[in-house]
Amino acid sequence: MQPVTARSAVLFLLIASAAFAVSGPFARAARPVHPLVIAAGRVALAALVLGLVNARAMRRALPTLTPRQRAHVFGAGALLAAHFALFQWGLDRTSLPAALSLVALEPLAVVVWAWVLFGIRPTRPEQLGLSLATIGALVVARGAGSGEHRVEGDLLVLGAVVLYGAYVAAARGIRDALPAHAYAAFVYTGASLSLLLALPLIPGALATASPLPQHAAVYILLLALIPTLIGHTAVQWAARRMSPSIVALVSTGETLGGITVGALWLGTIPNPSEIAGGLFILAGTTLAILASRGTESPSSA
Template sequence: MLLVTVASLAFAVSGPVARLARPAHPVFVACGRVALAAMILFAIDPRGVVRSARALAPANRLRILLCGALLGVHFALFLAGLDRTSLPAAVTLVSLEPVSVVLCALLVHGVRPTRREQIGVLLATAGAAVMASAAGSGEHQIAGDLLVLAAVALYGLYVAVARSLKDALPPRQAGALIYATAALTIGVALVPLGAHEGIGALPIGSFLAIFALAVIPTLVGHTSVQAAARHLSPAIVALVSPGETLGGLVIGAALLGAIPTWREVAGAAVILAGCTITIVGPAPPPVLDGAKADERPLQS
């Protein structure tokens, strides 16, 4: 639970700090974020990363590549969307990730959502519609909202694939390989999108913000989630998402003056209610005497 709390706080700074990276191109910010995270994790244990990579079965190597590609595009879309819409809208819409996880679990693994999860999905979707209705006022633009929603959809696919890697290698080694793959995936798009232009003229504050994104929400946040997921049910781990949204709204308002409109507040409240209903489902069955902890059925 401590890991879940730490991850929530780490993720909460993601949106506000990404705003501080301006005028850097959001795709460059995404690439720098995961590239730095990969290099730091590799520097901590280079032999362990290489040893884990060599020991992977071919199928798991493909899963690592797919996870990295999905995570890289997720980061690029989210930061691009954040750059084109209001901060309150972006950090609220990203809290739809538990809904995406539930839907992708159904599509990929055939895990049918419970009635409570179905109600939560419908409620959160209604909240997203309310949030989208606020587009056009100030920085809030529908194009940015759609990019964030695309990022949310990819996150669900990322989690669906990552679940199969739970026992393949330790979280730190997995993070190094996945972040490196994500950086390479985003790096391919830097030149075609013109995200590399003007890098030399960026202020030092942009690079400091990218470094902060690499360390706080990426290394601390995502690595904590990966570790927590090995000991807690997915429903509990998914509590990170509403915590991220609430923290991001508070930090954005306090430090950047990003005050949400009344429609954004209403949409955020409905989305958070739906996500909470979705992830706070019935408790998993108790573990029988003599059973191993990893044999406990996982909620979707």
């Protein structure tokens, strides 16, 4: 891994955190479009751009993959699709501060999946971080029933967090078979196809997109360009040059930035339980990722 300067690390964290911070607020602003339409739209647009940019690399890489590797890539795309769907759905069913606080658990989900699948046991600081973050999640859940905060939405976001850990584990399992840019293009293509196939199965989802409100189209486009393309591109670039601990700090920046943007722009002020639980989650996550021995955990929202 090439050494990087403190200035480069700070610049990366500012850019990536800012890109991911607008994800939740933009998705809320796209209402009343169904959350699955928002998820499908942002991923499909991102897949289109990535496919066009990486068409030559994808054509070269596809014949080199075995049937098992192709199934692996499609499975990773399906996991990413389910992650986006649950996150957008959960965001729609609970308060913005609660959803963004729970998203900060994503690096810890990566730690747990690495333990389960690859036997990479968490260190004691990581275990302490997991404990603090779990307490924080329970405290956040106690705020349910106040304003827009609902347990149903919290559980959907937690499901998205768990699936994100599985998605990163899947990426780890095939990282040597494809270049990063080609892999990302294939995975986003698989994710967009999965979401587009699921749309007709969700009652009432397509009705909210026919016709698609102009404001929703703008925010879906912005979601595809800023958090999905710019944010993930920055993380993929950093993952090859910076320590995983620095890359994982984007999740903390995403939570703090998203809550701040939501409060200033949408007026979504966190209640006391959300503030207290969010602080526990951020403390636990920061402790765990700073103590990380190399678990990869880029942000996703």
